[in-house]
Amino acid sequence: MQGFMAAALPWFKALHIISVIAWMAGMLYLPRLFVYHAAAPVGSPQSETFKVMERRLYRIILLPAMIATWLFGGLMLSVPGVIDWHMGYMWAKLALVLIMSGLHGYFSILMKAFAADRNRHSAKFYRMLNEVPTVLLIAIVILIVVRPF
Numbered sequence: 001m002q003g004f005m006a007a008a009l010p011w012f013k014a015l016h017i018i019s020v021i022a023w024m025a026g027m028l029y030l031p032r033l034f035v036y037h038a039a040a041p042v043g044s045p046q047s048e049t050f051k052v053m054e055r056r057l058y059r060i061i062l063l064p065a066m067i068a069t070w071l072f073g074g075l076m077l078s079v080p081g082v083i084d085w086h087m088g089y090m091w092a093k094l095a096l097v098l099i100m101s102g103l104h105g106y107f108s109i110l111m112k113a114f115a116a117d118r119n120r121h122s123a124k125f126y127r128m129l130n131e132v133p134t135v136l137l138i139a140i141v142i143l144i145v146v147r148p149f
Contacts, residue, residue, distance in 0.1 A: 001087045005079045019068035024137055027060030027100070028106050030054060031130040037114055038123040047117075055109045066104055073097075095144040100136050 036120055037050035083090050113119050141146070 002080055005075075009076065009079050009082065009117075012079070016050050016069060016072035016076060019065050020071055022061055022065035023069050023104075026057055026065060027104065027107070027133040028130070030057055030111070031126050032108060033057070034114070034121075034126040035130065037124045038119055038121060038126055042117045047126055053113050054114060058108065058111055062104065062107075066101065072102075074144070087147065088149040089143045089147045092149075096136055096140050096143070100133065103132060103136070128141065144146060 033050055033054050037047060037054070040046040040050060110119075110121075
């Protein structure tokens with residue numbers, strides 16, 4: 001089994017990177033939709049269109065991509081000798097991925113509030129929130145590529 005896992009590692013990496021790209025596309029686009037949705041009057045045709053766009057983005061791209069990211073990342077971590085668990089960069093990276101996953105969950109809560117016409121935040125709030133996935137992405141990539149500690 002170890003031989004199979006080691007041989008499959010390049011495929012796990014490729015599928016993990018593809019999944020991360022799709023997940024991040026959704027994590028960057030969904031809050032941008034929230035910005036525009038917050039500015040649309042409740043019950044308006046624009047508001048109803050944003051509800052459909054948000055739901056489809058979440059269910060068709062965002063959620064499957066997050067699951068695939070975790071799946072292929074976990075498969076890579078399960079290959080013996082791939083990660084030196086004594087190095088701090090991987091623990092920091094995993095912590096940031098957990099935070100990103102929590103943000104993903106928070107976006108789901110916000111989407112459901114919009115769907116029920118119960119949004120409580122301004123477009124400005126969503127503009128600021130839109131920057132959080134970018135900052136997390138930058139930190140995660142630096143940790144994996146540079147391995148500063």
